[in-house]
Amino acid sequence: MVSRRLLLGALAAGLTAPTLALAEGDEPSILTRKGRRTRRALKSQAADKAALDKALTQVKPLDEPVAVEAAEVVAPQMVSPDEALGRLKQGNAIFARGGATIALPAAARLADLAGGGQRPFAVVVACSDSRAAPELIFDCNLGELYVVRAAGPTVSQESLGSIVYAVERLGAPLVVVLGHTRCDVVGSAVDVATRRADLRGPLLNMVLPIVPAVLGVQDRHPADLADAAMRQNVRDTAARLKVADGVLAQRLAEGRLKIVSAAHDLASGRVEFDA
Numbered sequence: 001m002v003s004r005r006l007l008l009g010a011l012a013a014g015l016t017a018p019t020l021a022l023a024e025g026d027e028p029s030i031l032t033r034k035g036r037r038t039r040r041a042l043k044s045q046a047a048d049k050a051a052l053d054k055a056l057t058q059v060k061p062l063d064e065p066v067a068v069e070a071a072e073v074v075a076p077q078m079v080s081p082d083e084a085l086g087r088l089k090q091g092n093a094i095f096a097r098g099g100a101t102i103a104l105p106a107a108a109r110l111a112d113l114a115g116g117g118q119r120p121f122a123v124v125v126a127c128s129d130s131r132a133a134p135e136l137i138f139d140c141n142l143g144e145l146y147v148v149r150a151a152g153p154t155v156s157q158e159s160l161g162s163i164v165y166a167v168e169r170l171g172a173p174l175v176v177v178l179g180h181t182r183c184d185v186v187g188s189a190v191d192v193a194t195r196r197a198d199l200r201g202p203l204l205n206m207v208l209p210i211v212p213a214v215l216g217v218q219d220r221h222p223a224d225l226a227d228a229a230m231r232q233n234v235r236d237t238a239a240r241l242k243v244a245d246g247v248l249a250q251r252l253a254e255g256r257l258k259i260v261s262a263a264h265d266l267a268s269g270r271v272e273f274d275a
């Protein structure tokens, strides 16, 4: 088990929560047929463990800027960052009024999408919450949004890869980091930070990246801490994304990309952008 005291001690010391943590002593599982656990399988398991150990040594925290060479494949950019932002705002205004312009795609449209590839006009990094589906709240259809979801939201190294892929290879000109009101997971991060709430391994790992945002606003917003922490978390995440990858940084500097944070009010349906 990862020591909770150790992790909280690291947070108290101002260290950033790890984006990936494995419990000590965890072994990669291997499936073998019942009664046929051979020496070969054990050897393979050892090889898996060695490969996993090697891969883990190469995992870097999100805060470290990653130097990346210029992209070899550059997808054509269909709209500007501001145009993409305008489309999201317009779509959300329709949703918040209780409307929708999208219709489920017909078979011919599905065939077009399958054969023609994808050109999403925005990446949305959103919480997994079932009440916060980006396609619905932005009135968007298949092929329009590249959605990366994890509770919070938080961004792991693997999620960062998805974001970079959508920008670098698919030409998306906008990344929106989207939080929402009444987020249970941010609430759990508040409980861990303020009351030392006890969460078991995977759940603690899920909320740890949000804890620094809680600690950053708890003195200024004691009465509405969860809401303030949600907004701080998306602002912090957007700020980290801006320095997390060389291609993203280059496109930001050239004005070909915007990375913005936003908050979705579950009750009204409205999204408030920080840009």
Ligand SMILES: [Zn+2]
Binding pocket: 127, 128, 129, 151, 152, 153, 180, 182, 183, 184, 185, 186
């Ligand atoms: Zn949530």
